[in-house]
Structures are given as structure tokens and as C-alpha cells.
Amino acid sequence: MRAVLLLAALATVEGLQIATPAWPVRSARCSPIACSIVVSDPPAENDRTIVDGPDGAIIVTKVKGEYYAVDATCPHLGLPMKRGKIADGPDGVTLTCNFHNSCWSMADGSCKKWVTGALGFENALAAGVMGSVGGAKSDIKAYDVTVAEDGSLIID
Ligand code: FES
Numbered sequence: 001m002r003a004v005l006l007l008a009a010l011a012t013v014e015g016l017q018i019a020t021p022a023w024p025v026r027s028a029r030c031s032p033i034a035c036s037i038v039v040s041d042p043p044a045e046n047d048r049t050i051v052d053g054p055d056g057a058i059i060v061t062k063v064k065g066e067y068y069a070v071d072a073t074c075p076h077l078g079l080p081m082k083r084g085k086i087a088d089g090p091d092g093v094t095l096t097c098n099f100h101n102s103c104w105s106m107a108d109g110s111c112k113k114w115v116t117g118a119l120g121f122e123n124a125l126a127a128g129v130m131g132s133v134g135g136a137k138s139d140i141k142a143y144d145v146t147v148a149e150d151g152s153l154i155i156d
Pocket residue numbers: 074075076077078079097098099100101102115
């Protein structure tokens with residue numbers, strides 16, 4: 001049963017990776033001290049954009065007029081969260097990994113939920129199997145987002 005679940009999860013993972021579209025990559029502005037990412041066309045309300053960051057893709061979104069930016073690589077298995085669910089709930093604005101339901105605050109990157117099932121379904125067996133592999137529970141990096149005079153976003 002466990003092998004079947006694992007194979008199903010891996011097949012789904014591969015399917016989702018193939019289905020991931022090529023997101024636009026924005027430019028980075030660096031100095032000897034720090035590196036900022038400039039997003040010249042910010043996402044619309046409840047939309048998202050993906051930019052290249054120092055540690056891989058960063059997901060940028062706008063919810064209730066506020067911008068949020070966090071790393072879009074899941075620390076559990078290193079899988080992409082470009083299509084992760086963004087929600088506004090009791091924990092504020094959160095990003096949930098599509099694979100095993102881990103969830104983070106997009107305000108500060110703190111982990112709110114860690115490996116509770118698979119593919120959006122809560123399941124103790126899947127959580128146990130998948131929780132026994134990959135990285136340990138951890139936060140993700142959240143970035144400061146500033147709106148420049150020209151309307152572009154500066155991500156630090
Ligand atoms: S890959 Fe994201 S929670 Fe497992």
C-alpha cells in the first residue's frame with residue numbers, strides 16, 4: 001500500500017512539473033552589498049508572478065492590496081510551489097504546497113502546517129509515509145516588498 005501511494009505521489013509530481021508553464025522571469029538589480037529584484041509588472045489582485053531569486057524561484061502575489069513574496073521551493077522535497085494554493089485565512093495570507101499540504105505564512109515565512117497528506121487531501125497514512133522522507137519541518141524565506149514610484153516592485 002505504501003509503495004502504491006509513493007508511486008502515485010511521484011507520478012503526480014512528475015505530471016505537475018511537466019504541466020508547469022514557463023513563468024516570466026524578472027530582472028535583478030545588484031550592488032556589492034545587496035541584491036534587489038525588480039518586478040516591472042506586478043501581479044494583479046489575487047494573481048501571482050514568479051521571479052528568479054538568490055535561492056531559486058520566488059512567488060509574488062497581491063492580496064487585499066498588500067504584496068507578498070516568498071521562496072517558491074518546498075523545503076520538504078525541494079519541489080516547486082509555483083502553483084501552490086494562496087489563501088487568506090486565520091493564519092493570514094498563506095502558501096500551501098500542492099504535494100503534501102505543508103503551509104507557510106506569506107508575511108513572515110513561518111511554517112503553519114507540515115506534511116499532512118497528499119494532493120490537498122488530509123491523510124495520516126500518506127503524511128506518515130511522506131513525512132519520513134525529505135527535509136525536516138522548516139520555514140521558508142519571506143521578502144520585503146516595496147512599491148517604487150513607477151509602480152514596479154522592489155523585492156529585498
Ligand atoms: S513537497 Fe511540499 S510538502 Fe512535500
